Amino acid sequence: MQANGRFTTAIHICIFMQIKGDEKLISSQVLADSVKTNPVVIRRIVARLRDNDIIGSVAGAKGGFFLKRPASQISLWDIYQAVRETDLFYKPKKINPECVVSMNLSELVDGVYSEAELAMKSALAPVKVSDLSARLNKITDLKKSDFC
Amino acid sequence: MQANGRFTTAIHICIFMQIKGDEKLISSQVLADSVKTNPVVIRRIVARLRDNDIIGSVAGAKGGFFLKRPASQISLWDIYQAVRETDLFYKPKKINPECVVSMNLSELVDGVYSEAELAMKSALAPVKVSDLSARLNKITDLKKSDFC
DNA sequence: CTTATTGTAACTCTTTTTGTTACAATAAAA
DNA sequence: TTTTATTGTAACAAAAAGAGTTACAATAAG
Numbered sequence: 547m548q549a550n551g552r553f554t555t556a557i558h559i560c561i562f563m564q565i566k567g568d569e570k571l572i573s574s575q576v577l578a579d580s581v582k583t584n585p586v587v588i589r590r591i592v593a594r595l596r597d598n599d600i601i602g603s604v605a606g607a608k609g610g611f612f613l614k615r616p617a618s619q620i621s622l623w624d625i626y627q628a629v630r631e632t633d634l635f636y637k638p639k640k641i642n643p644e645c646v647v648s649m650n651l652s653e654l655v656d657g658v659y660s661e662a663e664l665a666m667k668s669a670l671a672p673v674k675v676s677d678l679s680a681r682l683n684k685i686t687d688l689k690k691s692d693f694c
Numbered sequence: 695m696q697a698n699g700r701f702t703t704a705i706h707i708c709i710f711m712q713i714k715g716d717e718k719l720i721s722s723q724v725l726a727d728s729v730k731t732n733p734v735v736i737r738r739i740v741a742r743l744r745d746n747d748i749i750g751s752v753a754g755a756k757g758g759f760f761l762k763r764p765a766s767q768i769s770l771w772d773i774y775q776a777v778r779e780t781d782l783f784y785k786p787k788k789i790n791p792e793c794v795v796s797m798n799l800s801e802l803v804d805g806v807y808s809e810a811e812l813a814m815k816s817a818l819a820p821v822k823v824s825d826l827s828a829r830l831n832k833i834t835d836l837k838k839s840d841f842c
Numbered sequence: 843c844t845t846a847t848t849g850t851a852a853c854t855c856t857t858t859t860t861g862t863t864a865c866a867a868t869a870a871a872a
Numbered sequence: 873t874t875t876t877a878t879t880g881t882a883a884c885a886a887a888a889a890g891a892g893t894t895a896c897a898a899t900a901a902g
Contacts, residue, residue: 551784551859557803558786562795573878580796582788584861589880606869607877622806631858636699638706640730645842646834647710648728653833654826655705658770658818665813670806678802685801686794694793699890721847732892737849754900755846779889 552629555581556591560600560625560675561682564617571610580694591629598628617676623667625675634666635659700777703729704739708748708773708823709830712765719758728842739777746776765827771818782814783807 558581563572574585574592581588592611595601602614613620637655642648706729711720722733722740729736740759743749750762761768785803790796 550782551786554784554786554799554803558795558799561799561802562793565795571878575878580790580793581786582790582796585879586862586881587860590860593880603879604869605867605879607875608870609868609878611879634698636702638699638702638729642728642730642842645710645728646830647706647713648730648842650830650833651702651706651709654709654830655702658821662814662817665817666810669810669813673806682794682798682802685798694790694796719847723847733848734850734893735891738891741849751848752900753848753898755844756901757847757899759848 550630552591552594552631553626555583555587556595556625556629557622557675557678559588559591559595560613560617560620561679563601563611563613564675564679565682567612571604571608571612573610576694577611594628595625598624600624600628613675617679618674620675621671622673622675623670626666626670633659634663698778700739700742700779701774703731703735704743704773704777705770705823705826707736707739707743708761708765708768709827711749711759711761712823712827713830715760719752719756719760721758724842725759742776743773746772748772748776761823765824766822768823769819770821770823771815773823774814774818781807782811 559577562577562580566572574588577588577592578585592601592603596603599614600620601611603609603611635655637652637659638648641651707725710725710728714720722736725736725740726733740749740751744751747762748768749759751757751759783803785800785807786796789799
């Protein structure tokens, strides 16, 4: 899996919670079953979403998670920012002080890399969790009962 | 280093070759010194650029690499495509057949992920290796002699 | 022939990510 | 108040991806 496995899983979590978590707390175990992973992996991703005010949590028996905002106000860009660890592109740390190219490379690519990231933002920001849920509904004509 | 270390290094190589490799072959050893890595690492990246008609090579003594096209016709998008291994975003391989969200997630994110990639292309494609070299020239007022 | 170089395989080392175990903290419920 | 279900997190193991290294056949210049 790549650095962005978290991103796709976080989207999964948010869609799941919109559909299934309406007025109800969802546990990390239920999410883990849906995603086919370990509850701790879920809690780690949720921790990042919690830090970014996307998800809230309740401890103790019958505790769990809930969406902290309407799904229509959670964009894929919000999620991407919450769960990403490293920069989109790598900037070199080993610099050869005797080479003008090496010395200036970071500065040279800096502008373009920022542009690329902004471009990505412009693609991800307009898409909300609710848009994906709506499309899922359209695809599957789903009833709340008929999924895990 | 991340998955995209290759990308930045490949840009480094191309800029270096435009400035220093004018009418001259550049060896993997010289590039490795500039990048502060091993010649084999360079040859591996160059192999990808070669497969994409960005760089050509000559074997044997006094052999080396050369830009196969004018630097003004090599975009960062060309380089990105040449050296990238995995998709920009991860699509899940473990699918839970009992969960509608899991079952349809790939299809749900597919469109947005493509849009994000296209957005990135629109940022990277207009920038050519020659643009970066030109800016390097402006920054450093470089003479061919004064770098490694 | 000798030498310098690419191309590539095979392997190790390092870093990143994911998975797992364990347990304190918490709150519901009996 | 004890039991139970749950989050939060630390610590560690396993897996995957990358980068670095060694080795060597193939090639071409001199």
